[in-house]
Amino acid sequence: MSLRIGIREGFRTITRNASLFLLSLLVTSIALFLLSLFAFVTVNLYHFLNILDEKIEIIAFLEENADYEALTSNILKINGVRDVIYVSSEQALKDLQAELQETEEVLSVFESNPLPASLRIKLLAKSRNARGLEEISGKVMLLRGIRETIYGGELVDQLKKITSVITSFDIGLLLIIIFSVIFVIFQTIKLTIFARATEIDIMKLVGASNSFIALPFTFEGIVQGILGGFIAFILTVVTQRVAVSFLSNIYFPQGYFFVGSLLCGIIFGIIGSSLALRKFLK
Amino acid sequence: MITFDNVTKVYQKDWVALQDISFFIDKGEFVFVNGTTGAGKSTLLKLIYKDEEPTKGTIKVLDQNLRLLKKKNLPKLRRKIGVIFQDxxxxxxxxLEENIAFALDVTDTPARDMRKQMLEILTYLRLSHKKFSFPYQLSGGEQQKVAIARALVRDPYILLADEPTGNLDEKSSQEIIDVLLDINYKGTTVLMATHNLKLIKKVKKRMLRIEDGKLAADQ
Incomplete structure (x- = not known):
């Protein structure tokens, strides 16, 4: 089987059925754009949830004159702790002042700094749940020099529940979208194959092998997938630019989206064309 | 070369296209398959190049039992059989040239052999001067010659012709028959389906007559 002839035949069918190819390309591009848009929303949702997750921490307030260095090294030894950051009472006041710029007079009622020094305890991913927080907080409380600990236990579990619901919903939706995209591409490729039924008949008649007959159509499916993927990527970039003007903090890993769009296009193109050809090559 | 042994072909809904057909065609024979429209002539040809499967019976083509022929080997068999149609x-x-080259291209013929074979077939059928014409620029007779050229360019052992003169006037029909007879004279087995009894009588070759799916005569 000659790849050269297969590709040449593929190009010929594209150029001689240009309008059908363009129609089919349009449908493929829209389908792949929908998939890309879904990925864009999902990636940003998880990015946001990840930021929230990263923020899960325990704050341990220190007693006056507590040895924060010794406490830091002891807390770091606790299983599940990733990092400990010391916040002095002066730093805490500065932070508060920065947060309450317009209501500075609230602080002026105090003669001295009322804020205690604290340790911000960052956790490993496995401990960022209500049980982990409770366990680590309990261990921290046992240390000499700790006055109090605070953490959002129930809130954290709520966040985890929401994440898991979103994940299941997301996977379900993804499967539906992938099947729809393959179905749409399969149907449009089938149209182009129907338009060339005589050609396939003649190929079979003169003794072309099935793989040879499939080659130009698979090639067409790949070209359609690459172009469709590229158009879908451009549309996603445009969407991202528009989204940025409304929302800050939009996450868009451009390189991954580019490669992903092309790869999905190629894979769906191949699957679509082989499904569509199956009937003809029996 | 071609053997039918009690072959029956039933399409869906119990429509019997062929029933208990048996015959043997030797190498180098010229055989007409005659019958009215819908008698089963086309089905018989389709069974030979395995476009259809028999419901019952055994078919052997070029010493191969078609029922035992593996799917992957079907293209190899078809390269040894040329087929032409009424349309x-x-x-x-x-x-014209691309149409003929298509048959060589899809069977992966080396470029050098391809040029030689193309030149030979175009000269033989006196089509060289029209090689850059498109089918719609040719007469019916010329188009059928192109179809014959496409079927012959791979030098098949058997040529199947399904009503090849059905769309042609008398003069063109005669030309096509002359070409088919000449091909047969050079050694290719020719099987031609036609409803035209006048033509068969003129040529005086073996005839298989099909009536209502049954072999009514072999003479």
């Missing part, structure tokens, strides 16, 4: 089945968007 020519030419690709309208390709020139």
């Amino acid at each position: 020519f089945k030419l690709l309208q968007d390709r020139t």
Whole structure:
């Protein structure tokens, strides 16, 4: 089987059925754009949830004159702790002042700094749940020099529940979208194959092998997938630019989206064309 | 070369196209398959190049039992059988030369052999001067010659012709018959389906007559 002839035949069918190819390309591009848009929303949702997750921490307030260095090294030894950051009472006041710029007079009622020094305890991913927080907080409380600990236990579990619901919903939706995209591409490729039924008949008649007959159509499916993927990527970039003007903090890993769009296009193109050809090559 | 042994073909809904057909065609024979429209002539030809499967019976072509022929080996068998049709089945968007080259291309013929074979067949059928014409620029007779050229270019052992003169006037029909007889004279086994009894009587070759799916005469 000659790849050269297969590709040449593929190009010929594209150029001689240009309008059908363009129609089919349009449908493929829209389908792949929908998939890309879904990925864009999902990636940003998880990015946001990840930021929230990263923020899960325990704050341990220190007693006056507590040895924060010794406490830091002891807390770091606790299983599940990733990092400990010391916040002095002066730093805490500065932070508060920065947060309450317009209501500075609230602080002026105090003669001295009322804020205690604290340790911000960052956790490993496995401990960022209500049980982990409770366990680590309990261990921290046992240390000499700790006055109090605070953490959002129930809130954290709520966040985890929401994440898991979103994940299941997301996977379900993804499967539906992938099947729809393959179905749409399969149907449009089938149209182009129907338009060339005589050609396939003649190929079979003169003794072309099935793989040879499939080659130009698979090639067409790949070209359609690459172009469709590229158009879908451009549309996603445009969407991202528009989204940025409304929302800050939009996450868009451009390189991954580019490669992903092309790869999905190629894979769906191949699957679509082989499904569509199956009937003809029996 | 071709053996039918009690072959029956039933299509869906119990429509019997062929019933208990048995015959043997030797190498180098010229055989007409005659019958009215719908008698089963086309089905008989389709069974030979395995476009259809028999419901019952055994078919042997070129010493191969078609029932035992593996799917992957079917293209190899078809390269040894040329087929032409009443409606020519030419690709309208390709020139005469491209139409013939298509048969060589898809069977992966080396470029050098391809040029030689093309030149030979075009000269033989006196089509060289029209090689850049498209099918719609040719007469019916010329189009059928292109179809014959496409079938012959791979030098088949058997040529199957399904009503090849059905769409042609008398003069063109005679030309096509002359070409088929000449091909047969050079050694190719020819099986031609036609409803035209006048033509068969003129040529005086073996005839299989099919009536209502049954072999009514072999003479």
